Amino acid sequence: MSGAFELPGPIAAFIADHHVMALATTRNHRPYQCSVYYVPIPDEAALLFMSAEQTRHVQELRANPHVAGAIHVEPERVANIQGVQLTGTVVCLGQLTAMENSDSSFNMNSVFNIEVATNSEYYSEIDSAFEQRTFNETEALEKASLYLDRFPEGRRIGGSLFQLRLDWIKYTDNRIRFGFKQIWQREGT
Amino acid sequence: MSGAFELPGPIAAFIADHHVMALATTRNHRPYQCSVYYVPIPDEAALLFMSAEQTRHVQELRANPHVAGAIHVEPERVANIQGVQLTGTVVCLGQLTAMENSDSSFNMNSVFNIEVATNSEYYSEIDSAFEQRTFNETEALEKASLYLDRFPEGRRIGGSLFQLRLDWIKYTDNRIRFGFKQIWQREGT
Numbered sequence: 001m002s003g004a005f006e007l008p009g010p011i012a013a014f015i016a017d018h019h020v021m022a023l024a025t026t027r028n029h030r031p032y033q034c035s036v037y038y039v040p041i042p043d044e045a046a047l048l049f050m051s052a053e054q055t056r057h058v059q060e061l062r063a064n065p066h067v068a069g070a071i072h073v074e075p076e077r078v079a080n081i082q083g084v085q086l087t088g089t090v091v092c093l094g095q096l097t098a099m100e101n102s103d104s105s106f107n108m109n110s111v112f113n114i115e116v117a118t119n120s121e122y123y124s125e126i127d128s129a130f131e132q133r134t135f136n137e138t139e140a141l142e143k144a145s146l147y148l149d150r151f152p153e154g155r156r157i158g159g160s161l162f163q164l165r166l167d168w169i170k171y172t173d174n175r176i177r178f179g180f181k182q183i184w185q186r187e188g189t
Numbered sequence: 190m191s192g193a194f195e196l197p198g199p200i201a202a203f204i205a206d207h208h209v210m211a212l213a214t215t216r217n218h219r220p221y222q223c224s225v226y227y228v229p230i231p232d233e234a235a236l237l238f239m240s241a242e243q244t245r246h247v248q249e250l251r252a253n254p255h256v257a258g259a260i261h262v263e264p265e266r267v268a269n270i271q272g273v274q275l276t277g278t279v280v281c282l283g284q285l286t287a288m289e290n291s292d293s294s295f296n297m298n299s300v301f302n303i304e305v306a307t308n309s310e311y312y313s314e315i316d317s318a319f320e321q322r323t324f325n326e327t328e329a330l331e332k333a334s335l336y337l338d339r340f341p342e343g344r345r346i347g348g349s350l351f352q353l354r355l356d357w358i359k360y361t362d363n364r365i366r367f368g369f370k371q372i373w374q375r376e377g378t
Contacts (some may be wrong), residue, residue: 019263022259023259033258067220068213069222074207077342157267
């Protein structure tokens with residue numbers, strides 16, 4: 001919520017203009033990739049995404065929360081390249097139970113069976129990247145609402161809601177000028 | 190070269206229809222991402238891409254050739270998701286010197302100062318993923334031509350030409366039906 005976590009305008013605008021990110025995890029010196037629908041969290045330099053627990057990328061990020069992301073356009077000409085590369089760490093906010101009837105009245109507490117994550121789930125020998133912060137239920141529900149307002153289909157599909165805390169971002173925009181890059185790094189990282 | 194390396198039709202078609210891939214490398218248990226312009230190599234289940242030597246992703250893949258890729262569209266609705274996730278290993282085919290005058294007559298041998306890679310450059314303690322195969326100059330030049338015919342701007346920019354040998358691909362296409370997936374794996378991997 002601190003202003004120190006605000007992203008530079010062009011980076012924030014590019015991230016807000018898109019909604020699909022390539023997300024990389026790693027295990028045993030091998031990277032893995034998936035694509036996720038994301039929603040930026042205002043003023044936190046963080047993104048929300050939802051994924052199923054049984055997927056390989058969720059299993060990998062539960063063992064090692066370090067991830068990297070790429071968001072880009074796909075222009076024919078190099079002169080029109082725009083994209084973001086980013087790194088950060090992931091924490092789970094809770095599980096959202098799939099709803100059979102998406103028309104039912106919306107009540108966060110009853111609709112979503114959120115089990116707020118405890119730190120012990122994230123212990124790993126990798127390093128200390130597992131976020132020490134504990135999310136309270138109110139915050140988790142607010143963030144679930146933020147995500148599901150943008151992607152209502154998530155209510156029907158269900159899954160785990162993750163928060164990706166961004167530590168580093170490189171923004172490339174050749175339309176500004178060839179080779180234009182802007183780098184943001186979280187203070188203290 | 191071998192029919193065993195042919196990709197299933199829908200996967201090959203999707204890869205051919207696109208040209209920008211999110212490419213993930215990894216070092217010290219941290220994944221990294223970049224975006225590259227790729228060209229499929231017919232009948233080899235492999236992709237070509239060009240990158241500058243000084244980039245972080247090239248430094249990382251020279252230390253560990255295991256990479257993962259994601260190619261996707263960015264639809265608003267989950268029902269229109271299409272994308273490929275892939276893993277494989279990378280080998281360098283050579284360096285392409287940037288041309289100042291892209292209108293000069295095209296002569297592979299004189300235009301491109303290709304230094305065919307030797308295996309010793311790729312030694313690593315990671316594992317035996319470093320491809321043992323040596324590329325001869327004719328093959329490297331043919332592949333450089335394949336890449337540069339598709340992306341002529343590479344002649345002006347220069348860089349190292351890499352071949353990504355695909356080992357595993359998962360293709361998702363919700364337009365066929367929700368949750369449709371097709372998996373391809375290289376024989377013997």
